[in-house]
Amino acid sequence: MKFVHIGDIHLGKVIHQYSLIDIQKELLFNILDYMKQEHIQVLVIAGDVYDRLIPSQEAVNVLDEFLHKALIDNHITVLMISGNHDSSDRLHFASSILHQSGLYIETYLKKEMAYITIDDVRFYMLPFIKPSHVKALYKVDDIHDYQEALSYYMNQQTIDKNYKNILITHQFVGHSSLTSESEVPLSVGGSEIIDAHLFDAFDYVALGHLHAPQKVSRETMRYCGSLMRYSFDEVKQNKSFTIVDTQTMSIETIPLIPSRNLNKYKGTFNQFMDTDFIDKKDDFLSFELTDETIIPHAIDRLRILYPYLLQITYTHLLNQQVSAKQITNFEKKDQLSLFKTFYEDVKGIALSTKQIEVVQQLLEKSGGDYENH
Numbered sequence: 001m002k003f004v005h006i007g008d009i010h011l012g013k014v015i016h017q018y019s020l021i022d023i024q025k026e027l028l029f030n031i032l033d034y035m036k037q038e039h040i041q042v043l044v045i046a047g048d049v050y051d052r053l054i055p056s057q058e059a060v061n062v063l064d065e066f067l068h069k070a071l072i073d074n075h076i077t078v079l080m081i082s083g084n085h086d087s088s089d090r091l092h093f094a095s096s097i098l099h100q101s102g103l104y105i106e107t108y109l110k111k112e113m114a115y116i117t118i119d120d121v122r123f124y125m126l127p128f129i130k131p132s133h134v135k136a137l138y139k140v141d142d143i144h145d146y147q148e149a150l151s152y153y154m155n156q157q158t159i160d161k162n163y164k165n166i167l168i169t170h171q172f173v174g175h176s177s178l179t180s181e182s183e184v185p186l187s188v189g190g191s192e193i194i195d196a197h198l199f200d201a202f203d204y205v206a207l208g209h210l211h212a213p214q215k216v217s218r219e220t221m222r223y224c225g226s227l228m229r230y231s232f233d234e235v236k237q238n239k240s241f242t243i244v245d246t247q248t249m250s251i252e253t254i255p256l257i258p259s260r261n262l263n264k265y266k267g268t269f270n271q272f273m274d275t276d277f278i279d280k281k282d283d284f285l286s287f288e289l290t291d292e293t294i295i296p297h298a299i300d301r302l303r304i305l306y307p308y309l310l311q312i313t314y315t316h317l318l319n320q321q322v323s324a325k326q327i328t329n330f331e332k333k334d335q336l337s338l339f340k341t342f343y344e345d346v347k348g349i350a351l352s353t354k355q356i357e358v359v360q361q362l363l364e365k366s367g368g369d370y371e372n373h
Helices: 021-038 057-073 088-092 095-101 131-138 146-155 269-273 298-302 315-320 322-332 335-347 353-366 368-372
Strands: 002-006 042-046 077-081 103-106 114-118 121-126 164-170 204-208 214-216 218-223 240-245 250-255 262-267 284-289 309-314
Touching (some): 002 021, 021 057, 042 204, 077 114, 077 121, 095 103, 103 121, 131 146, 204 240, 218 250, 262 269, 269 284, 269 298, 284 315, 298 309, 335 353
Parallel strands (some): 077 103, 284 309
Antiparallel strands (some): 114 121, 214 218, 240 250
């Protein structure tokens, strides 16, 4: 049996006030067309179906249309979990009656991990969870981070080795994994990272959350990556969807090529005004100008040629304005790192290990919304 692994769709994503919904719909339907052509009947969606907890009506409509074509027209079985961008309540709505159509949705943590058996394969469905979910479910207090939470949870599970076992989950797995600006941290202080060995019992692990397609620890533990590029630091990433053959446990990736992509270029203003400088002029674009002086009304003039030019920067200004770079660095820091830097600047000494634990507990307690978004 073969199945397709996708995730981090982020339906309803908006970049610089431009909606990506039409391109997202195009890519989703391209995946269904490929599955129909190759007679693949199982689709795995590893979380972050929507971009926001309260999705736009447009996003809901596209998901409805996509699932209708998958389930009713193509008779595909769909296994879907929630990610940190999804509302568990909204995504779970009507899931019990949709089983009859071949749609299985898991958005809540259960003591016994939910699974669906298809032939000789068991698909275990573990939605995005926080340490607080595990503590509440098992009435335990001695859990402080995601590693401890997932370790405790997995120790409660029994995985039947008589089946090929596939895990679908949405977490930050592996310390060396590649991240992108468009991903929202799951917690403060890096405590969201979990060890890949927690999932050694599974033949394949279908991961969601990180946007760069990549393996983690082994070939059969993979992030499929996001549906398309969602920030300009992803322009070097080639997006794809993953096909898994459960008989041989072989992996194949199929490129996802949208009609309009995100791209970034570097050159002078005059080079960009040359109609032959860039072939694909209707992409979402970012330009880095190498001119030594600021060009008056540059972005307005350039948009005559490039209607979806989203931003311009100047190389010489980026090199000269160190303070701007420092601000950007601060923006990328999580709350715990910012507090540690602030404390050291004011007191002249670093926080102790005990103080860091106290601050982290306070941030976790007061930042529930921060973890979810």
